Amino acid sequence: MAQIKLSNLKHSYMPSPQGPDDYALKEIDVTWRDGGAYALLGPSGCGKSTLLNIISGLLTPSEGQILFDDRDVTALPPDQRNIAQVFQFPVIYDTMTVGENLAFPLKNRGVDAATIKRRVDEIAEMLDVADMLNTKASGLSPDNKQKISMGRGLVRDDVNAVMFDEPLTVIDPHLKWKLRSKLKELHQRVKATMIYVTHDQTEALTFADEVVVMQDGEVVQIGTPVELFERPQHTFVGHFIGSPGMNVLPCETQGNRAIFEGHEVVLEGATLGSGGRTDLGIRPEYVSFGETGIPAHVTKVSDIGRHYVVSAMVGNTALKAVTEHSVPEPGSQVFLQFKPEQSRVYRDGWIATEERVQ
Numbered sequence: 001m002a003q004i005k006l007s008n009l010k011h012s013y014m015p016s017p018q019g020p021d022d023y024a025l026k027e028i029d030v031t032w033r034d035g036g037a038y039a040l041l042g043p044s045g046c047g048k049s050t051l052l053n054i055i056s057g058l059l060t061p062s063e064g065q066i067l068f069d070d071r072d073v074t075a076l077p078p079d080q081r082n083i084a085q086v087f088q089f090p091v092i093y094d095t096m097t098v099g100e101n102l103a104f105p106l107k108n109r110g111v112d113a114a115t116i117k118r119r120v121d122e123i124a125e126m127l128d129v130a131d132m133l134n135t136k137a138s139g140l141s142p143d144n145k146q147k148i149s150m151g152r153g154l155v156r157d158d159v160n161a162v163m164f165d166e167p168l169t170v171i172d173p174h175l176k177w178k179l180r181s182k183l184k185e186l187h188q189r190v191k192a193t194m195i196y197v198t199h200d201q202t203e204a205l206t207f208a209d210e211v212v213v214m215q216d217g218e219v220v221q222i223g224t225p226v227e228l229f230e231r232p233q234h235t236f237v238g239h240f241i242g243s244p245g246m247n248v249l250p251c252e253t254q255g256n257r258a259i260f261e262g263h264e265v266v267l268e269g270a271t272l273g274s275g276g277r278t279d280l281g282i283r284p285e286y287v288s289f290g291e292t293g294i295p296a297h298v299t300k301v302s303d304i305g306r307h308y309v310v311s312a313m314v315g316n317t318a319l320k321a322v323t324e325h326s327v328p329e330p331g332s333q334v335f336l337q338f339k340p341e342q343s344r345v346y347r348d349g350w351i352a353t354e355e356r357v358q
Ligand SMILES: Nc1ncnc2c1ncn2[C@@H]1O[C@H](COP(=O)(O)OP(=O)(O)OP(=O)(O)O)[C@@H](O)[C@H]1O
Pocket: 013, 024, 042, 043, 044, 045, 046, 047, 048, 049, 050, 051, 199
């Protein structure tokens, strides 16, 4: 397995790109440590597949380098990069048995029979398919087919990385959580460098030690699931991660305070920079109800199981609060309190509040 470094990577599908908008990848600088579990998360069109294809060697970047353990592989074709890939749709041979499918990547490389048997048994046991080794792949359910596809990606122990491209797309929703946790467990056992591409935050946050959040060809934040939740570096991250996402409320700034709909809001730290569009970012989980605070009108209360999501209006601005206990009635007047250490100003989308030193 290898450390993977993407250095000053840019890619445009146009022959002579003029400006940043002509680039599918604007400037990517990322280092993935050997044995880490990473997710590439972003909406459709943000550049995930482009990046994946550049790493696997299907696409040559317009600029920049790809390094595996400090070895420049930018010019190497896919077959010399030694990467295993698991795609959206299962890639298995229907005419072979499960065991033969799992053995195939090893057989292809001339691995000896005893090692093949040992690896196939190990992987089959990890995937809970040991009892299916002699079953013809054609008769398997879609989720078992995808499991075997994953197994084929994991069976070799000489690859630089295993890349998963939206691997749960074809899986029934009620089986998704099973495979999601299975993959996490597999990473802990196999310890390979794994890169998991998805537009689904639950998949990314369950699987990865670190998530790379992309928007419009740019990495907007790299962090642990907790970091992305607790301190989004960009309003996009705040909104994209979390359910419901972070409230992004137009505001003005006055010294180290935000003025939101005429009300002063205490922030986590000092305000940075000046000018640009300013928004106050606060997650619904950190908005609470009190005896005093910002007056609001409750418009809707949704019971979503473990907690309630309260929609309210402050002046002309809509926001959400998440609460477990004190549930107001729709139509009532309430006072909202924003947790200061979780209240931040964003300037043109980027965080502009200094981090509080503990
Ligand atoms: N072969 C291509 N030729 C021209 N433009 C392309 C090509 N492939 C992708 N693009 C453009 O590059 C940008 C990034 O696309 P990409 O497929 O990498 O995003 P993605 O995040 O993987 O999206 P999805 O999840 O829908 O596959 C998009 O604007 C897309 O239209």
